[in-house]
Every structure is written in C-alpha cells, then in structure tokens.
Amino acid sequence: MSSIALLNAVLQSPKVIIAELSADWSEPEMPDFRLDPGPIKSLKIKHAGFYKFAESSAYFLDGDCIHFFLSQQLLAHNQLATGEPVFIVGDFNGWAKSIGDLKWRLETMENPDVGGLQLSVPLADIDFSNGTGFKFVSNEGHWFSIPASATNIYYGEHGHPNYYVDLNRSGRHLLLIETSIAPSLSKDYFLTIASDGSEEHLVSVTLGEFFLNIGSKLSLGAVPLENFTLFRIFAPRASSVTLILLDSFDDWGSVSFHDLTILEGGVWEVVIDENLTGAYYWYRLNGPSKARNLDFDPGVNVLDPYAMACVNRWGPGIVIDKSQYPEPRPFQAPSPNDLIIGEVHVRDLIAKAPIEISDQDRLRFNGLTHWIKSDACYLKEWGVNAVELLPISENDAQDPAEYHWGYMPVNYFSPESSYGSDPFTGKQVEEFKELVDLLHETGLAVILDVVYNHVGQPPHLQSIDKLYYFELKADGTLSNWSGCGNDFRSGTPMAKRLIIESLLHQIEFYGVDGFRFDLAELIGLDTLQEIEAAILAKYPNTILISEPWSFRGHIGLDLKHSHYLSWNDGFRDFMKQYVLGKSDRESLEYFLKGSPEQSGKPWQSINYTESHDDRAWIDDITENADHNGHYPTSLDRRRTHLMVSLLMMSIGTPMLAAGQDFMRSKWGISNTYQRGDLNALDYERQVGYPATHEYFRRWIEFRKSDLASILRLKTFPSKGYFEFVGAETGSGLAALYNAHKSSATIQLFYAVNPMDHFATYSIEDLDLSGEWRQLADSERFELEGVDTAKITLKPPLSLPPVSCALWVSEIK
Numbered sequence: 001m002s003s004i005a006l007l008n009a010v011l012q013s014p015k016v017i018i019a020e021l022s023a024d025w026s027e028p029e030m031p032d033f034r035l036d037p038g039p040i041k042s043l044k045i046k047h048a049g050f051y052k053f054a055e056s057s058a059y060f061l062d063g064d065c066i067h068f069f070l071s072q073q074l075l076a077h078n079q080l081a082t083g084e085p086v087f088i089v090g091d092f093n094g095w096a097k098s099i100g101d102l103k104w105r106l107e108t109m110e111n112p113d114v115g116g117l118q119l120s121v122p123l124a125d126i127d128f129s130n131g132t133g134f135k136f137v138s139n140e141g142h143w144f145s146i147p148a149s150a151t152n153i154y155y156g157e158h159g160h161p162n163y164y165v166d167l168n169r170s171g172r173h174l175l176l177i178e179t180s181i182a183p184s185l186s187k188d189y190f191l192t193i194a195s196d197g198s199e200e201h202l203v204s205v206t207l208g209e210f211f212l213n214i215g216s217k218l219s220l221g222a223v224p225l226e227n228f229t230l231f232r233i234f235a236p237r238a239s240s241v242t243l244i245l246l247d248s249f250d251d252w253g254s255v256s257f258h259d260l261t262i263l264e265g266g267v268w269e270v271v272i273d274e275n276l277t278g279a280y281y282w283y284r285l286n287g288p289s290k291a292r293n294l295d296f297d298p299g300v301n302v303l304d305p306y307a308m309a310c311v312n313r314w315g316p317g318i319v320i321d322k323s324q325y326p327e328p329r330p331f332q333a334p335s336p337n338d339l340i341i342g343e344v345h346v347r348d349l350i351a352k353a354p355i356e357i358s359d360q361d362r363l364r365f366n367g368l369t370h371w372i373k374s375d376a377c378y379l380k381e382w383g384v385n386a387v388e389l390l391p392i393s394e395n396d397a398q399d400p401a402e403y404h405w406g407y408m409p410v411n412y413f414s415p416e417s418s419y420g421s422d423p424f425t426g427k428q429v430e431e432f433k434e435l436v437d438l439l440h441e442t443g444l445a446v447i448l449d450v451v452y453n454h455v456g457q458p459p460h461l462q463s464i465d466k467l468y469y470f471e472l473k474a475d476g477t478l479s480n481w482s483g484c485g486n487d488f489r490s491g492t493p494m495a496k497r498l499i500i501e502s503l504l505h506q507i508e509f510y511g512v513d514g515f516r517f518d519l520a521e522l523i524g525l526d527t528l529q530e531i532e533a534a535i536l537a538k539y540p541n542t543i544l545i546s547e548p549w550s551f552r553g554h555i556g557l558d559l560k561h562s563h564y565l566s567w568n569d570g571f572r573d574f575m576k577q578y579v580l581g582k583s584d585r586e587s588l589e590y591f592l593k594g595s596p597e598q599s600g601k602p603w604q605s606i607n608y609t610e611s612h613d614d615r616a617w618i619d620d621i622t623e624n625a626d627h628n629g630h631y632p633t634s635l636d637r638r639r640t641h642l643m644v645s646l647l648m649m650s651i652g653t654p655m656l657a658a659g660q661d662f663m664r665s666k667w668g669i670s671n672t673y674q675r676g677d678l679n680a681l682d683y684e685r686q687v688g689y690p691a692t693h694e695y696f697r698r699w700i701e702f703r704k705s706d707l708a709s710i711l712r713l714k715t716f717p718s719k720g721y722f723e724f725v726g727a728e729t730g731s732g733l734a735a736l737y738n739a740h741k742s743s744a745t746i747q748l749f750y751a752v753n754p755m756d757h758f759a760t761y762s763i764e765d766l767d768l769s770g771e772w773r774q775l776a777d778s779e780r781f782e783l784e785g786v787d788t789a790k791i792t793l794k795p796p797l798s799l800p801p802v803s804c805a806l807w808v809s810e811i812k
Contacts, residue, residue, distance in 0.1 A: 061170030072115030090134030215493025216265025221306030236266025328511025351680035383700035396456030403676030408456025514543025594651030605652035661696035698781035
C-alpha cells in the first residue's frame with residue numbers, strides 16, 4: 001500500500017482527526033500517523049465509516065453496490081417540501097429524463113442514526129461508460145446545491161457543478177484518528193503517514209465543522225463609555241491581538257499599542273481608561289500561518305468589522321459614540337403590497353442634477369440632501385414611494401473620486417467614507433442620517449442594497465479568520481460563486497451575528513426601512529431564515545428583498561413561503577420580448593396574475609424590466625443598431641409606454657430604475673459598473689421626453705390610487721378574479737380584473753397589443769355591464785378619464801398597433 005498518499009487531514013472535533021487517503025485502505029493493520037508538533041499522540045485509528053464520506057461526496061461503494069446518499073443537512077438547507085420525491089440523475093441515466101422515474105427515486109433512511117435519503121443500486125445495473133457525473137433533483141425540478149467543500153466536484157458544459165463517482169474511493173479511504181489531547185486552535189499542526197517506514201508525506205491539519213460552530217454572545221466593536229472605552233473582536237484562532245490607537249491620523253507620534261486578552265468563545269478584549277470618541281484604531285493579529293487556509297500577518301493593520309465609521313477602505317476605524325446623534329425621525333413605510341420602488345445610486349442622481357453645488361458635493365450624501373431640499377427634485381417628481389439605494393457601506397474604491405457601484409464591501413457598519421464631506425471625522429455618519437431623515441420627510445421609504453455574499457479588497461475578515469468567514473474549496477482555495485473572488489461563509493454563528501447586527505444598526509441608528517440582499521442564493525436559505533426571524537421579531541414592518549440567484553443556483557421558489565420579496569428575472573426577460581411582439585400571451589397571463597407559481601403572496605414578486613446590471617431598457621429593445629437607444633425611435637418610445645402599462649397592471653411589486661421614465665440610455669453598453677459617465681442621469685432627457693416622463697408619472701399615480709386597490713392585493717384572489725381574451729391574431733391580450741365582482745367596488749379592463757397591426761378582441765362573452773370610463777391609452781393617462789379620441793369598449797374591441805388601453809368601472 002506504499003502508493004497510497006495522505007491528501008487531507010481535518011480536525012473534526014476537538015480530539016478527532018479525519019485523514020483522507022488517495023485510495024481505499026484495505027490492509028488489516030492501520031497506518032502509522034504522527035502529529036507535529038507533539039506531544040499529542042494518536043490513541044486509536046479506524047475507518048471513519050461510509051456515511052462520513054457520503055456526507056460530502058453524496059455516495060459510497062460497498063461490495064457490489066453503489067449507495068447514493070442525500071444528507072439531512074442538505075435536505076434542510078434546500079428546504080424540500082415534506083414528502084416531495086427526490087431523484088438521482090446523471091451521465092448514466094439521461095439526467096433530467098430520469099426525473100419521475102421510480103427506479104431512480106431516493107427513499108428515507110431506515111437507519112435511525114443516519115438521517116437523510118438513500119438509493120442503493122447494484123454496480124452491474126449502472127453504465128458509467130458515458131461518465132460518472134450526478135446530481136440530486138426534486139420532482140418539481142429543484143436541483144440541489146453542492147457544498148463547496150465536497151471533494152468530488154466537477155463543472156459541466158455550462159459551468160454548473162456536479163458530483164462525480166471515483167470508483168477507486170469507496171469510503172474506506174477515510175480514517176478516524178482519536179488523539180490524546182485537543183490540539184490548540186492557535187497553532188499549526190501537521191499530520192504524517194509513513195509508507196513502509198521510508199517515505200513521508202506532510203499535510204496541514206485543517207479545522208472541521210466543530211470549529212465553524214464556535215460563537216459568542218459577548219458584544220463586539222469599540223464602545224466608548226463615560227470614563228473608559230471597551231474594544232472587542234472575535235478571532236478564534238489568533239495567538240495574539242494588538243490594538244493600535246491614534247489620536248491624530250496625521251501624527252504617528254501619538255500611536256499606542258495595547259494587547260488584548262482572550263475571553264470565552266474566541267473573543268478578545270481590552271479596556272482603555274479613557275473615553276476615546278473620535279480616536280482612530282486598527283487591530284493586528286498573529287496566529288498559525290503555515291496552513292493553507294490562514295492569512296495571519298502581524299504586520300497587517302486590520303479594520304474592525306464592527307467599526308461604525310472608517311477613514312477609507314484600509315481604515316483606520318473611528319470610535320463613534322452613538323449617543324451623541326439624534327434618534328431617527330419616526331416614519332411609516334408603505335405596506336409591501338403598496339410599494340413602488342425606484343432603484344437609485346447616490347452619485348448617479350446628483351452628478352448632473354440641475355442645482356448649484358460644488359463638484360465635490362456631487363460625490364457625497366450632502367449633495368443629494370441639498371438637491372432633495374430644492375423644489376425641482378427628480379425624486380419628488382418621479383412618484384415612487386420607496387428608493388432602493390445601491391450599496392452605501394464602505395467599499396473598495398481606491399480613491400474618493402472613483403466611481404463605484406458599492407458591490408465590493410469592506411465593512412458592513414460604516415457608510416462609504418468618500419460619500420462624507422470629512423471622512424477623517426466620520427461626517428459620513430451624520431450626513432447619511434440626515435439623508436435618510438430627509439427622504440422620509442419627502443415620503444420615501446429607504447431600502448438599502450446590502451452585500452453579504454462576498455467582500456472587496458482588502459478582505460479584512462480574511463486577515464481575522466479565512467476559514468471561519470469564507471467558503472473554501474476542498475483544496476483550501478477560495479470558492480467564487482459570487483464571481484467577485486470569494487464567497488462569504490454566512491452560516492457560521494459569528495458571521496450571522498455580523499449580518500444581523502449590522503442590519504439592526506442600519507434600522508435603529510439610521511432609520512432605514514428595508515434591505516435588498518445581493519446574490520441571496522449564496523447567503524443560504526437557513527441564514528436568510530434566521531435573518532428574517534431576527535429582524536421581524538423586533539421590527540415587523542421591515543422590507544426584505546432577495547436577489548434570489550447566483551452563479552451557483554436559484555432559490556426563488558424556496559422563498560415562496562417567507563416574508564421576502566424577490567426580484568423576478570422571468571418577468572424582466574419576458575417583457576423585453578413581449579413588447580417586440582415575440583412572446584406568447586399565455587405567459588403574459590401568468591405575469592399579470594403575479595407569478596403565482598413562484599410567489600406565496602402577490603406582493604412577493606418584484607416586477608421590473610431594468611436595474612443597474614446589464615443594458616438599460618431602451619438599449620435592449622431599441623430598433624437602432626448595436627443596442628444603442630440613446631436616440632430612441634418613435635416605436636421604441638411606444639414600446640416603452642407599453643412596458644410601463646404592463647408593469648403597473650401586473651399583480652406584484654413594481655420596481656423602476658432611475659431614469660427609465662425618460663428612456664435613460666447607456667449607449668448600448670452592457671456592463672457599466674465603472675462608468676459613472678454613462679450611469680449619471682441626464683436630466684436633459686427628462687425635458688427632451690416630457691410626455692414619456694409624464695406618462696410614467698401618471699401610471700405611478702394611478703397605481704397608488706384607490707382605483708388600483710384591486711391590483712395591490714395582500715393575498716392571491718379566488719378563481720374567477722381574472723378573465724382573459726386573446727386577440728384573434730398575434731399575442732395581444734385583454735384582461736378583466738375583479739371579473740366576479742366580489743372583491744371590491746372597482747373593476748378594471750386592460751388591453752394590450754404589441755403587434756405591428758390592428759388587433760381584434762372578441763369580448764362579447766365578458767360581463768362588461770355598468771358604466772366604463774377610459775383612463776389611458778398608449779399616449780395619455782387621465783385619472784378623471786380621457787375626453788377625446790376614446791377607444792370604444794364594445795365587441796369587437798379593436799386596438800391600434802403597439803398600443804394599450806385601460807378602463808375602469810365603479811360597481812354600483
């Protein structure tokens with residue numbers, strides 16, 4: 001067995017190491033192991049057991065059978081509905097073709113000591129000649145995610161991860177080693193296996209699940225009190241932690257160094273007998289440094305994850321006394337079913353705003369505050385009742401003038417330093433508080449886009465503990481499903497604390513009303529549930545929104561029974577095709593009804609057609625070459641009018657991107673995350689396309705009115721609420737809302753024709769009794785009703801090319 005090598009060693013519990021070999025160990029005598037440095041000795045060595053292997057690999061081999069295994073932990077993580085069938089699919093059975101085939105259905109484990117699902121198949125019955133890749137999928141088409149720590153991952157043709165079967169490793173290649181004493185978390189350890197007593201292979205011992213469950217309830221951060229200041233940081237593997245204090249950022253002669261003492265649960269503390277409000281501080285951490293998942297460097301200054309303000313992305317942190325700031329002004333955000341959201345970026349709003357402010361203030365919170373105080377502010381004219389701010393926490397912009405969307409955070413508590421007028425004194429804290437209060441005064445709820453799936457540069461958390469705070473592949477390198485270089489390990493106790501406590505800080509200190517979670521799939525369902533429970537327990541009206549996907553997968557269906565709203569990418573993609581006359585009316589019925597298959601409540605579907613990502617709406621649908629809608633055609637404009645009518649007539653929560661109402665173009669460029677020049681709102685277009693701006697504004701006004709109350713539903717309506725009639729040719733559709741007349745005293749009738757020819761609708765079978773008033777067509781919207789050029793609502797209904805119309809009837 002001399003060819004068998006030691007590949008990995010994991011400290012599974014304080015006194016148990018799991019050793020992974022390159023092939024099965026079948027000798028009667030176990031190999032000799034040595035753990036360095038001593039005096040720790042191995043007391044007992046045995047096979048770890050098939051299920052220990054199957055927990056990560058999802059299979060094991062025993063005799064002439066292969067056993068596919070889906071652990072209870074993965075079942076819980078994927079939140080499978082009770083009793084829903086799960087199937088094994090792969091290269092050997094046609095992948096998705098085998099969904100529903102009982103031959104490949106997993107069954108509940110009969111072993112009470114091992115929870116999960118299993119399917120045992122004779123090896124003779126499986127043809128691995130086409131490959132050994134496999135995956136688990138539910139009967140409803142939910143593909144189970146694969147942990148980054150799995151040792152048998154490969155990536156398919158489209159970049160999706162799959163498991164594979166290694167026929168040389170059955171599960172007998174994992175050995176369990178019991179040690180005499182528990183290794184210290186703050187030291188490097190290496191395991192050696194001797195083959196025939198001549199050749200040694202050394203591997204570092206990494207930490208397993210028990211380490212990832214370490215946590216503490218002690219408060220963290222820098223807390224100034226009357227006569228002293230308390231500093232605490234969580235660093236479970238550090239061997240030493242030093243606090244660096246500066247009275248003046250420019251005077252290193254004022255620096256002092258203070259050693260912290262470790263407390264329970266990996267928390268370090270030092271108390272300085274002085275109120276240090278306004279002082280600057282960093283930490284330096286030392287610890288084991290030879291293992292592959294460690295980044296300890298005692299020469300690196302580390303920004304406190306709980307710093308309430310910082311000078312820039314490198315730090316230092318600034319000690320903030322929260323008691324010196326006023327409480328947020330009271331504000332009641334709209335109910336979820338009443339929301340109309342506008343996605344905005346601080347600098348995009350004010351870069352070209354028609355007000356007299358300095359160039360510096362066009363980069364800052366106070367520039368936006370100044371504009372909102374003026375009479376002619378776009379945010380006041382637009383009509384939305386909530387703004388979703390692109391991330392405003394400290395990001396990795398390299399200098400204050402650099403344009404940044406904010407999706408590379410380096411701290412979750414501190415507002416972006418370059419958005420403050422004087423980051424050296426933490427003015428960004430005061431100025432963001434003022435901005436939130438002013439937005440509330442204007443009638444706008446404030447939703448923050450937050451990024452808890454990865455971090456930017458420098459990755460301060462990586463210097464505190466790379467393994468604890470980041471998802472790692474089996475080889476110890478950083479997982480990268482975010483596409484941003486790393487994936488935050490959001491499921492550890494202190495990572496969840498960091499997320500929840502930073503969210504509560506934004507609510508309690510700044511008064512924000514909600515959050516949109518970027519790439520929420522990477523945060524994980526279990527952590528999202530804990531966030532939901534913790535936040536809503538204290539602040540039940542908080543708005544929670546998910547971007548329910550990542551490069552790894554999609555969890556939109558899994559959030560169906562939660563309180564989260566979710567961005568509806570299906571709605572976005574469909575509408576871009578529909579207004580071009582390229583989609584079907586059956587799908588339109590589904591989206592008008594609020595995407596009921598993926599939403600538990602109507603308001604959970606965030607319906608949108610443009611966001612910061614990708615091209616602007618007008619660039620996507622323009623007739624012009626190269627997706628350049630900067631000079632839209634008359635047909636582009638008409639299709640844009642159809643879009644906003646469809647958006648506002650769809651059950652769900654409408655969201656618009658800033659500038660969409662005046663056909664903001666990014667000149668056809670798809671990815672503009674570094675292009676402040678293209679993203680800045682050009683308000684001359686608002687003047688250049690005033691009718692389109694007004695058309696949007698009127699639809700928004702209608703959506704907030706009593707007439708549209710039958711669109712702002714809290715629960716899905718009963719059968720018969722909708723009646724649809726398709727156009728005789730093409731994909732045009734007419735919809736009667738509250739058709740059974742049992743939900744309210746209002747009925748709405750909406751018709752749309754995206755085709756380039758007149759469309760006829762046979763509406764004689766609809767009950768359109770009562771008096772009907774036309775509110776809108778594709779150019780006008782009048783809440784009191786249009787007076788001229790009306791479209792007659794009688795059979796057969798006829799609509800011009802690329803047009804829409806809306807009527808209302810008040811039930812007597």
